[in-house]
Amino acid sequence: xxxxxxxxxxxxxxxxxxxxxxxxxxxxxxxxxxxxxxxxxxxxxxxxxxxxxxxxxxxxxxxxxxxxxxxxxxxxxxxxxxxxxxxxxxxxxxxxxxxxxxxxxxxxxxxxxxxxxxxxxxxxxxxxxxxxxxxxxxxxxxxxxxxxxxxxxxxxxxxxxxxxxxxxxxxxxxxxxxxxxxxxxxxxxxxxxxxxxxxxxxxxxxxxxxxxxxxxxxxxxxxxxxxxxxxxxxxxxxxxxxxxxxxxxxxxxxxxxxxxxxxxxxxxxxxxxxxxxxxxxxxxxxx
Amino acid sequence: xxxxxxxxxxxxxxxxxxxxxxxxxxxxxxxxxxxxxxxxxxxxxxxxxxxxxxxxxxxxxxxxxxxxxxxxxxxxxxxxxxxxxxxxxxxxxxxxxxxxxxxxxxxxxxxxxxxxxxxxxxxxxxxxxxxxxxxxxxxxxxxxxxxxxxxxxxxxxxxxxxxxxxxxx
Numbered sequence: 001x002x003x004x005x006x007x008x009x010x011x012x013x014x015x016x017x018x019x020x021x022x023x024x025x026x027x028x029x030x031x032x033x034x035x036x037x038x039x040x041x042x043x044x045x046x047x048x049x050x051x052x053x054x055x056x057x058x059x060x061x062x063x064x065x066x067x068x069x070x071x072x073x074x075x076x077x078x079x080x081x082x083x084x085x086x087x088x089x090x091x092x093x094x095x096x097x098x099x100x101x102x103x104x105x106x107x108x109x110x111x112x113x114x115x116x117x118x119x120x121x122x123x124x125x126x127x128x129x130x131x132x133x134x135x136x137x138x139x140x141x142x143x144x145x146x147x148x149x150x151x152x153x154x155x156x157x158x159x160x161x162x163x164x165x166x167x168x169x170x171x172x173x174x175x176x177x178x179x180x181x182x183x184x185x186x187x188x189x190x191x192x193x194x195x196x197x198x199x200x201x202x203x204x205x206x207x208x209x210x211x212x213x214x215x216x217x218x219x220x221x222x223x224x225x226x227x228x229x230x231x232x233x234x235x236x237x238x239x240x241x242x243x244x245x246x247x248x249x250x251x252x253x254x255x256x257x258x259x260x261x262x263x264x265x266x267x268x269x270x271x272x273x274x275x276x277x278x279x280x281x282x283x284x285x286x287x
Numbered sequence: 288x289x290x291x292x293x294x295x296x297x298x299x300x301x302x303x304x305x306x307x308x309x310x311x312x313x314x315x316x317x318x319x320x321x322x323x324x325x326x327x328x329x330x331x332x333x334x335x336x337x338x339x340x341x342x343x344x345x346x347x348x349x350x351x352x353x354x355x356x357x358x359x360x361x362x363x364x365x366x367x368x369x370x371x372x373x374x375x376x377x378x379x380x381x382x383x384x385x386x387x388x389x390x391x392x393x394x395x396x397x398x399x400x401x402x403x404x405x406x407x408x409x410x411x412x413x414x415x416x417x418x419x420x421x422x423x424x425x426x427x428x429x430x431x432x433x434x435x436x437x438x439x440x441x442x443x444x445x446x447x448x449x450x451x452x453x454x455x456x
Contacts, residue, residue, distance in 0.1 A: 013344070016344070016345045016346060017345045017371065017374070017375050017378075020345050020346065020348075020349045020371055021368065021371050021372070021375075023349065023367075024349070024352070024364050024367040024368040024371055025364065025368070027353070027363055027364040027367060028362070028363060028364030028365070028368075028410075028414060030363070031362060031363030031364055031414075032414065038363055041357060042357050042360060045354075045357050045358065046358075049312060049315075049358075052312070053312075053315065053316055056313065056316050057316060060316060060318070126317060127316070127317075128315040128316060128317060128358075129315055129316070129317040129321060129323070129324070130315070130358075130359070130360050131321055131359065131360065132321075132322070132324055132325060132358075132359025132360055132361040133321070133322040133324075133325045133359070133361065133407060133411075133423045133424065133426075133427045134361065134407075134411050134415075134419050134423055134424075135359075135360060135361065136321065137360060138317065139315075173360065180417070180419065180420070200420060201419075201420055201422070201423055202420075202422070259317070
């Protein structure tokens with residue numbers, strides 16, 4: 001170790017804070033200037049920590065399961081009554097669905113319909129919150145050998161949850177539909193009207209840009225829209241809810257506040273390209 | 288000085304930084320509360336800057352802020368700057384703060400956490416060039432202020448244990 005005189009050491013200690021504050025501003029500029037480098041650093045760190053988070057997740061999810069179980073036991077009577085009622089309703093729907101399925105099969109035979117191939121998906125465990133204060137995102141532990149790409153679509157067991165935005169060697173980050181930067185083209189199933197679902201960091205994203213004269217109705221189902229080629233059409237997203245202040249929100253089917261496992265679907269879409277694959281425009285030569 | 292004793296001293300010197308880093312990493316585990324990562328580092332940096340400034344120098348604060356920013360995928364540099372300013376202000380007021388009873392230091396920390404929330408919000412607005420909602424900042428402030436008594440209790444225990452070990456030498 002280098003021996004420094006005491007006054008010099010004191011001067012260095014006094015200087016270190018202003019220098020480091022200047023360095024913080026430098027890092028801010030670097031983060032703005034070289035997003036790819038920062039992203040690589042983040043994913044390298046996430047890759048290194050993903051196994052640790054995975055291990056911590058085990059006892060935590062055990063505790064969560066126990067509390068959920070206790071909750072279920074506590075509500076067992078009310079839940080049973082609700083389920084009996086729901087079962088009756090679903091039985092009627094099942095009869096309708098069977099009739100419609102038979103009719104659908106008949107019509108498809110007559111039309112020589114080519115069915116869509118079943119999409120490939122893989123599941124991954126949510127191990128960390130990757131959102132911080134002003135973002136809503138989760139980190140998935142994917143294991144070392146995976147073929148997850150940016151832009152793949154994440155669904156939980158109920159509906160649309162988000163999109164993959166960063167991919168590391170053993171982890172991937174999913175930007176949730178509630179994030180302030182999330183914009184999802186959607187269709188309102190009742191009216192077939194198109195709209196944009198805009199995240200605002202709250203539990204329910206807002207609905208914007210619906211066509212004039214087609215007000216979204218309370219309780220209308222919202223599904224994804226294939227516009228712009230970023231999503232396949234018809235993935236379940238949520239239902240329309242009007243707030244008391246007159247804003248239109250979407251109550252998501254997915255439970256984004258307690259995600260355990262996400263399914264990542266590869267629909268082979270590349271509508272919105274990641275920034276580094278967008279070619280720079282060629283400088284125009286002088287004519 | 289024997290090797291064991293030197294190891295012991297090194298462990299004591301490195302403990303505050305490592306413990307804070309460990310808490311930041313642990314705070315990323317999803318428990319359904321967003322904004323934990325940003326809220327955990329504030330009480331630790333505040334506490335160790337008052338009671339053990341030699342173990343929490345500015346470069347360590349810088350690295351902790353960088354770790355926090357990288358883990359939370361926030362705009363890079365916001366956590367670094369917030370923690371450094373918290374550290375600087377706390378260090379300046381250290382002679383006053385070290386003599387305060389717990390409730391007074393909690394109140395001071397509340398003021399600092401509010402300042403950190405406002406600074407974080409402003410940096411987010413400038414770096415992202417959109418007006419972010421105020422609710423997450425308030426949320427983070429609430430978590431930080433609520434966490435402080437529990438963390439300070441644990442950290443004060445550890446600090447007294449360390450001091451006892453030092454005087455025993």
